[in-house]
Amino acid sequence: MALLGPNGSGKSSLLRLIAGLLRPSAGHIELEGGIAERTVGEQAHYLGHLDALKPPLTVAENLGFWTRYLGGAANRADATLAAVGLSGLEDLPAAYLSAGQRRRLSLARLIAVPRPIWLLDEPTSALDAAGQDRLTELMREHLAIGGMILAATHGPLGIEATELRLGQIV
Amino acid sequence: MTPSTTLLVRDMRLATRIGGSAAIGVLFFLIVVTLVPLAVGPDLAQLRRIGPAILWLGALLASLLALDRLLAADHEDGSLDLILMGGTPLELSLLAKAAAHWITTGVPLVIATPLLGLFLNLEPLAMGAVTMTLLVGTPALTCIGLIGAALSVALRRGGLLLPVLVLPLTIPVLIFGVAASNAAVAGPMSFSPPFMILCALTLGSLVLGPFAAAAALRHGLE
Numbered sequence: 001m002a003l004l005g006p007n008g009s010g011k012s013s014l015l016r017l018i019a020g021l022l023r024p025s026a027g028h029i030e031l032e033g034g035i036a037e038r039t040v041g042e043q044a045h046y047l048g049h050l051d052a053l054k055p056p057l058t059v060a061e062n063l064g065f066w067t068r069y070l071g072g073a074a075n076r077a078d079a080t081l082a083a084v085g086l087s088g089l090e091d092l093p094a095a096y097l098s099a100g101q102r103r104r105l106s107l108a109r110l111i112a113v114p115r116p117i118w119l120l121d122e123p124t125s126a127l128d129a130a131g132q133d134r135l136t137e138l139m140r141e142h143l144a145i146g147g148m149i150l151a152a153t154h155g156p157l158g159i160e161a162t163e164l165r166l167g168q169i170v
Numbered sequence: 171m172t173p174s175t176t177l178l179v180r181d182m183r184l185a186t187r188i189g190g191s192a193a194i195g196v197l198f199f200l201i202v203v204t205l206v207p208l209a210v211g212p213d214l215a216q217l218r219r220i221g222p223a224i225l226w227l228g229a230l231l232a233s234l235l236a237l238d239r240l241l242a243a244d245h246e247d248g249s250l251d252l253i254l255m256g257g258t259p260l261e262l263s264l265l266a267k268a269a270a271h272w273i274t275t276g277v278p279l280v281i282a283t284p285l286l287g288l289f290l291n292l293e294p295l296a297m298g299a300v301t302m303t304l305l306v307g308t309p310a311l312t313c314i315g316l317i318g319a320a321l322s323v324a325l326r327r328g329g330l331l332l333p334v335l336v337l338p339l340t341i342p343v344l345i346f347g348v349a350a351s352n353a354a355v356a357g358p359m360s361f362s363p364p365f366m367i368l369c370a371l372t373l374g375s376l377v378l379g380p381f382a383a384a385a386a387l388r389h390g391l392e
Contacts, residue, residue: 021251042257050248056187057180068176069256 002161003152009167011152012048015119018150019046034116044117049125051106055095059086062094063108072113080112085134099126104134111138118142120151132158173258174266181270191239192278195232199279202228203286214291221290222300222351226344228286229279229304230311234336236275237315238322238329240267241387245323250387260387261380268309268316268379276308299354299361303368307347310372313379314339320383324390343371 003011016022018029020041031040053062060077067074081087084104089097097105103126110118118139124132136158139149143159151157171179185191206224207217217224244250253263283304287297318336322328349364 019251019255021254038257041255044255046251046255048248048251050246050251052248052252054180054184054247054249056184061180061183065176065180066252068171069173069180069258070252071173071257 001148001150002157002163003150003166004154004163005166005168011166012121014166015046015048015121015150015152018117019044019119021046031117040117043115044119045110045113045115046119046121047106047110047123048121051102052109053094053097053102053105056093058091058093059097059105060090062105063112066109067112070109070113070115076112080108083111083134083138084108085130100128100131103127104131107135107138110142116147118147118149118151120149120153122153123151124153124155124157173256174262177253177263178266178270181267182274185270185274191236191275195235195275196278196282198235199228199232199282200286202231203289207289218291218293218296219356221287221292222296222355223348224290225283225286225292225300226304226307226348226351229283229308230337230340230344232279233276233308233311233315234333236271237319237336238332240271240316240319241323242319242329250323254387260384264316264320264380264383264387265376268312271316272309272312276312280304280308293355296351296355299351303347303350303365306365306372307343307368310343310368310375311340313372313375314343316379316383317386320386321390323387343368343375346371 003014005011013022017024018040020039029040031043034040034043052066054065057065059081063077063080064074067077067080077090078087081090084107086101086104086108089101094102094105103123107123123135127135139151139157139159142149149161151161203224206220210216210220241250244253254260256263280301283301284297287300292300315332315336317339318332321335322331325331346364346368349359350361350368353359353364354361
């Protein structure tokens with residue numbers, strides 16, 4: 001699902017609500033078919049405006065940390081980095097990465113730890129054309145295995161998506 | 171490796187990689203201890219008498235230095251959002267962060283204490299007592315600091331507010347830490363009662379600190 005709307009219409013807030021990072025003032029969020037013991041946020045990946053990377057740590061250390069912390073298998077790091085086009089940069093400190101490479105590294109987290117829901121806030125920001133193509137490919141693969149994606153975006157995602165327009169009086 | 175252990179290892183690695191936090195803390199501790207004799211005069215007997223209190227105050231102030239980065243760095247780069255969503259109880263993750271912080275900033279202060287005790291003309295027994303009480307008391311300072319860090323993390327310039335929030339809460343730890351150190355040297359009461367109360371304060375803060383900090387974070391970040 002693509003969340004569309006002008007700046008300030010609440011796209012990011014909606015994603016943070018679903019992730020459990022904001023508390024709704026009324027109502028509740030329920031996931032049908034998920035793991036009942038876990039919250040929606042615990043079954044989701046959240047890719048916000050910030051990349052959650054530590055500049056002094058290397059690419060492999062950053063990915064390895066989130067993979068282990070979020071409960072994934074750390075032995076797939078090479079394949080994961082290859083999938084986002086960061087092969088050969090494993091030992092480079094994240095401080096030396098460009099903005100696009102940092103975005104790719106944070107996208108690597110999504111495939112390193114399988115979670116059914118991806119909450120993406122402007123996922124294409126800082127990505128070049130090749131990076132956007134890779135992201136489209138990753139999203140297609142995730143949808144093909146039954147995953148769900150909610151993406152706040154101003155541009156095309158490259159996949160067929162239901163649109164939810166915020167900030168418009170219908 | 172559990173998620174909490176992973177977080178502990180990462181924070182220790184970051185502290186080592188960035189460097190400076192332990193050295194700055196010890197340097198600040200050294201400066202405080204050096205300034206006091208300049209202020210109160212070179213009376214060796216007086217320095218020996220107030221030495222444990224000076225060392226405790228120096229360690230307390232030095233432990234505040236790096237506290238503002240305890241959670242602020244993770245908040246600024248977005249890591250805190252993922253830690254909140256991780257599935258690991260937030261209290262456990264915060265305890266792991268506090269442990270890493272204590273190992274990288276509290277332990278160096280404890281190690282430096284005997285050396286700095288020499289500057290204050292402390293006897294070996296007094297140095298041992300102060301070192302022992304700091305070893306037991308500094309985890310409490312970190313856990314109390316964790317609450318302050320969680321309360322101030324979402325505030326602009328929260329680092330300035332942090333010492334004001336934290337220092338009053340550390341008064342009991344300071345009182346019983348100094349009392350135990352003095353009791354070991356001068357008496358008249360025995361070392362055990364204040365030391366046991368210090369141990370209890372540390373154990374209490376180890377339990378309460380992460381829960382209070384987690385509650386503060388959940389409310390503060392909304």
